[in-house]
Amino acid sequence: MSEKLYQKTPHRSIVIASVVSALALFFVTGHEAGAQSFQTIAPxxxxxxxxxxxxxxxxxxxxxxxxxxxxxxxxxxxxxxxxxxxxxxxxxxxxxxxxxxxxxxxxxxxxxxxxxxxxxxxxxxxxxxxxxxxxxxxxxxxxxxxxxxxxxxxxxxxxxxxxxxxxxxxxxxxxxxxxxxxxxxxxxxxxxxxxxxxxxxxxxxxxxxxxxxxxxxxxxxxxxxxxxxxxxxxxxxxxxxxxxxxxxxxxxxxxxxxxxxxxxxxxxxxxxxxxxxxxxxxxxxxxPHLLFEAGQVVGDAQVFGGDRRSLALVSERPVRVLVRRGEGERLSARIVYQGPLKAPIRKGAQVARIEVTRGDMKALEMPLYASEDVEVGTLPQRAFDGLLEVSTGWVRRAISDAFSGI
Structure with a gap:
């Protein structure tokens, strides 16, 4: 299960999918780690x-x-x-x-x-x-x-x-x-x-x-x-x-x-x-802790105008994250892409990235790739996606306008 969030941009939306299913792997027993403990005299x-x-x-x-x-x-x-x-x-x-x-x-x-x-x-x-x-x-x-x-x-x-x-x-x-x-x-x-x-x-x-x-x-x-x-x-x-x-x-x-x-x-x-x-x-x-094997599905992305509504995303390399030894710390993960992705999409195309953060610092950033081909959908499929994108676009604009005044 993934939660889709949208951020307004001058062109297409940036879709942020929280990797909810993987978050359990990001918790280490113990208290949550604080700020950097190392100090250096280097400016x-x-x-x-x-x-x-x-x-x-x-x-x-x-x-x-x-x-x-x-x-x-x-x-x-x-x-x-x-x-x-x-x-x-x-x-x-x-x-x-x-x-x-x-x-x-x-x-x-x-x-x-x-x-x-x-x-x-x-x-x-x-x-x-x-x-x-x-x-x-x-x-x-x-x-x-x-x-x-x-x-x-x-x-x-x-x-x-x-x-x-x-x-x-x-x-x-x-x-x-x-x-x-x-x-x-x-x-x-x-x-x-x-x-x-x-x-x-x-x-x-x-x-x-x-x-x-x-x-x-x-x-x-x-x-x-x-x-x-x-x-x-x-x-x-x-x-x-x-x-x-x-x-x-x-x-x-x-x-x-x-x-x-x-x-x-x-x-x-x-x-x-x-x-x-x-x-x-x-x-x-x-x-290092292994989160996903190479080729394992990390998450999915929404697709516009294709013969399917979503596309599974994979990494070419094992997805590993570093955690502090002997200390508990909480990391958050998300999938980011310019979306929804527009068909056609070829298998192996780089279409997204996974980001893992540790507090204010980025713990991991890796590209994600299409796991399979997505062909252009039928006319009814494309028409439905068009109506859905227009309606969700109105919702995103309304939300953006509402929060812009706060």
């Missing part, structure tokens, strides 16, 4: 479970901040995407321009791969210089080699950012050098990190490499989490004066991956300590 921070997308902790997660060298995660994503689509190969060569050498090389004062000016370097080596050594010379060489200039490459970075769902972050260069218009949120840095991990599993392994030697200069990976015994395998650190010390990191324990992003810390030691504490707290405090 901005977020901790996310990679599988469920659950936010376990957040602090000023939507505040725009300077990414520093964490912007290189976006630079790497652009290069990874070029490789994935066959426009580049690992043995493609890029030349270290005078600009890349002066602006990002050994004499620039920042992190560098120590590449020599006017030398041709294989893409695979430049990627390691970018990721392991955080080389600004490598970042600029990649940008110029792919787009001609850093400015053009920044436009490509922003295009890719929007394509993968980053709506607030703006990139202006490939290095993370300070720019008043280059801003991100830690929430979107976590989403970017998760995307890179999931979309490029083989290439992502570079983020976990502990050292890289180029031009006879051996450098350690700057990510302090890799040296800790916590299952860390990436990603990047960053530091500029305007933002302080930041880190986007990921670790896996017992098959569970957590992603942490912190920014604004005063020292590299604080950055390492706060990132580690967040990860350890997350692994210690939460455990």
């Amino acid at each position: 901005t921070a977020i901790l996310v479970d990679s599988d469920t997308r659950a936010v376990l902790f957040e602090k000023n997660a939507d505040e725009l901040v300077a990414p520093a060298s964490m912007a290189k995660i976006m630079t790497a994503e652009v290069v990874f995407n070029e490789l994935k689509n066959g426009r580049l190969r690992m043995d493609s060569e890029f030349t270290i321009s005078v600009n890349a050498w002066k602006k990002g090389g050994a004499g620039s004062g920042g992190s560098a791969m120590f590449a020599n000016v006017n030398t041709a370097i294989r893409l695979e080596d430049l990627l390691r210089g970018l990721i392991v050594q955080s080389g600004n010379d490598a970042a600029i060489a990649l940008a110029e080699g792919i787009s001609g200039t850093e400015e053009n490459f920044a436009r490509l970075m922003n295009d890719r950012a929007r394509q993968i769902g980053l709506t607030k972050s703006t990139f202006r260069n490939s290095t993370g050098y300070s720019d008043p218009e280059q801003k991100v949120t830690v929430r979107e840095l976590a989403a970017l990190s998760r995307f890179v991990i999931e979309a490029y599993p083989d290439l992502y392994k570079m983020f976990g490499e502990r050292e890289f030697t180029w031009n006879k200069i051996r450098q350690q990976n700057r990510n302090p989490l890799l040296a800790m015994d916590i299952g860390a395998d990436g990603l990047k650190t960053g530091n500029v004066d305007e933002s302080g010390y930041g880190l986007s990191g990921s670790a896996v324990q017992n098959g569970q991956r957590l992603i942490v992003v912190v920014n604004g810390l005063k020292t590299a030691r604080d950055r390492a300590a706060e990132s580690r504490k967040l990860l350890e707290w997350g692994f210690r405090s939460y455990e």
